[in-house]
Amino acid sequence: MSLAIATSSIDLFLILDILGTIAFAISGALTAMKKKMDPFGIFIIAFVTAVGGGTLRDILIDANVAWMRNLTFVYVIILAAIVAIIFRKKLSYVRRSLFLFDTIGIALYTVVGVEKGIAADFPAIICIALGTMSACFGGVIRDILCNEIPVIFRKNIYATACILGGSVYFLLLKFNVSENWVVIISFSVVITIRLLAVTFNWSLPSIYKKDAIEND
Amino acid sequence: MSLAIATSSIDLFLILDILGTIAFAISGALTAMKKKMDPFGIFIIAFVTAVGGGTLRDILIDANVAWMRNLTFVYVIILAAIVAIIFRKKLSYVRRSLFLFDTIGIALYTVVGVEKGIAADFPAIICIALGTMSACFGGVIRDILCNEIPVIFRKNIYATACILGGSVYFLLLKFNVSENWVVIISFSVVITIRLLAVTFNWSLPSIYKKDAIEND
Amino acid sequence: MSLAIATSSIDLFLILDILGTIAFAISGALTAMKKKMDPFGIFIIAFVTAVGGGTLRDILIDANVAWMRNLTFVYVIILAAIVAIIFRKKLSYVRRSLFLFDTIGIALYTVVGVEKGIAADFPAIICIALGTMSACFGGVIRDILCNEIPVIFRKNIYATACILGGSVYFLLLKFNVSENWVVIISFSVVITIRLLAVTFNWSLPSIYKKDAIEND
Numbered sequence: 001m002s003l004a005i006a007t008s009s010i011d012l013f014l015i016l017d018i019l020g021t022i023a024f025a026i027s028g029a030l031t032a033m034k035k036k037m038d039p040f041g042i043f044i045i046a047f048v049t050a051v052g053g054g055t056l057r058d059i060l061i062d063a064n065v066a067w068m069r070n071l072t073f074v075y076v077i078i079l080a081a082i083v084a085i086i087f088r089k090k091l092s093y094v095r096r097s098l099f100l101f102d103t104i105g106i107a108l109y110t111v112v113g114v115e116k117g118i119a120a121d122f123p124a125i126i127c128i129a130l131g132t133m134s135a136c137f138g139g140v141i142r143d144i145l146c147n148e149i150p151v152i153f154r155k156n157i158y159a160t161a162c163i164l165g166g167s168v169y170f171l172l173l174k175f176n177v178s179e180n181w182v183v184i185i186s187f188s189v190v191i192t193i194r195l196l197a198v199t200f201n202w203s204l205p206s207i208y209k210k211d212a213i214e215n216d
Numbered sequence: 217m218s219l220a221i222a223t224s225s226i227d228l229f230l231i232l233d234i235l236g237t238i239a240f241a242i243s244g245a246l247t248a249m250k251k252k253m254d255p256f257g258i259f260i261i262a263f264v265t266a267v268g269g270g271t272l273r274d275i276l277i278d279a280n281v282a283w284m285r286n287l288t289f290v291y292v293i294i295l296a297a298i299v300a301i302i303f304r305k306k307l308s309y310v311r312r313s314l315f316l317f318d319t320i321g322i323a324l325y326t327v328v329g330v331e332k333g334i335a336a337d338f339p340a341i342i343c344i345a346l347g348t349m350s351a352c353f354g355g356v357i358r359d360i361l362c363n364e365i366p367v368i369f370r371k372n373i374y375a376t377a378c379i380l381g382g383s384v385y386f387l388l389l390k391f392n393v394s395e396n397w398v399v400i401i402s403f404s405v406v407i408t409i410r411l412l413a414v415t416f417n418w419s420l421p422s423i424y425k426k427d428a429i430e431n432d
Numbered sequence: 433m434s435l436a437i438a439t440s441s442i443d444l445f446l447i448l449d450i451l452g453t454i455a456f457a458i459s460g461a462l463t464a465m466k467k468k469m470d471p472f473g474i475f476i477i478a479f480v481t482a483v484g485g486g487t488l489r490d491i492l493i494d495a496n497v498a499w500m501r502n503l504t505f506v507y508v509i510i511l512a513a514i515v516a517i518i519f520r521k522k523l524s525y526v527r528r529s530l531f532l533f534d535t536i537g538i539a540l541y542t543v544v545g546v547e548k549g550i551a552a553d554f555p556a557i558i559c560i561a562l563g564t565m566s567a568c569f570g571g572v573i574r575d576i577l578c579n580e581i582p583v584i585f586r587k588n589i590y591a592t593a594c595i596l597g598g599s600v601y602f603l604l605l606k607f608n609v610s611e612n613w614v615v616i617i618s619f620s621v622v623i624t625i626r627l628l629a630v631t632f633n634w635s636l637p638s639i640y641k642k643d644a645i646e647n648d
Contacts, residue, residue, distance in 0.1 A: 369477070375472050
């Protein structure tokens, strides 16, 4: 599908992908350090946070797992984990940049996941799920390995932004918008919703208002 | 193998499958609500509870993952999750029906898993394991995501019923029982054992009677 | 690659593999019994501890999952789990043997994982990761199912021994050492490092010396 744009803007895509990977890896390293893991544990958590979502996607669609053939991201993650360990006390100063990189990362991974789904000829709803999974499930695996209930199951404008971005992708396709614009707009939708959600502290409506759930 | 019966009774199979999916999805949604997850988290847990076991089976035998090509179950799960959220206070009234649907679900998934294993030419013991996995591992993934030790590792006449049903399947095959009867009988064995186990509060013999386990 | 040596020393390899599987299965069973699981849960944990790492490796490289076609290990694991249940109070007497078997197991699985990676033509660093994963990730899945933070993320000379052994494998290959010696030396490196680490109570340098990590 959008291989043309992917090839012509290879450098921009690569830079965005590396920024997202850095943000994911550092978020993993920070979570691991909160759990007082040792350097090996920190690296593994950084790694699965960065590549876990894409790996799960590739296993489900029976595609080759990208990081096993292209070492760029392995090196980026190793470097990011080392930086996170060394500057662990200083990382709060760049929290804003990290948040921005993370937002870029989920937007990019959403689009990439959706396109991989389209290339393998899956229905739209499954493609959107693959995009959301690419963006969000590294964090889910991170939280499971750290023995926490995954944070995106509790404050979900994170995944919701990906779902909406993916839906916009298909909406635009239906209206015959050119592929370049489909990519750019759905990418921007994820980023915008995520930024708005954090700025205005949005969350999905809670369903637990003074009700006691009665079940076994 | 038993594609003949599968085709001729397609409607009955489909109805049973949908009932089982509903029960699994609702059980997932209830567990997620106990953990105070938001709507996105509730849906994801409902989803993995319903399809997780079959997905793991399909990955292990390198088959296509069913729900990614056939959206019926995706819609059923979305609907079941919404119903579970809206009627969360009322679900205790239909607990008995849910238990029955769940029992139908594990019986069906056991037989389906065994047959998929046979179709891919795996040894009998592995086919039985695939059947049990199809029936039970959605619940295991649900419990891991909810940060609990999987409940079926503690009260196991659940999985045991599947193992016995799967074993009966191969026993009957050996005695040249016709395929229709093999399916019907092994299906009934799972249901009967599960119903008896719950009615009479059966569980596997405990091995922890006043002994302190000494190990590092 | 080293299929020649694998075939000529098939018996030795098989014996080492069975010893490693026994150690992994018993370690899984012991962890499950600490969590008061029932016999079914104990068996499942024994099983995933023994085969989980290799299974994850095979899924990632899209190879056939070994234990699904060769039942030897299924029987070994069932037997080991039963022995662990019956002799659970006596296992502390053979703790030293179990530790030795476990060390043999991780050394063997590291070499096997590295060779499977080479056979599928992956880069060196990925082959080392596959070896380490084969050796260590059964234990990670065991700990996740038992609702614990994986122990190898905290005391990591375990995985580090595998990483170093895998690295030595490639170093020797580069210097054109004959394949038999590559296997024997890298196997011995894992065992030696692990034994030294336990004897002298080595661990990776801690990064948490009186510092409070400040981050969100």
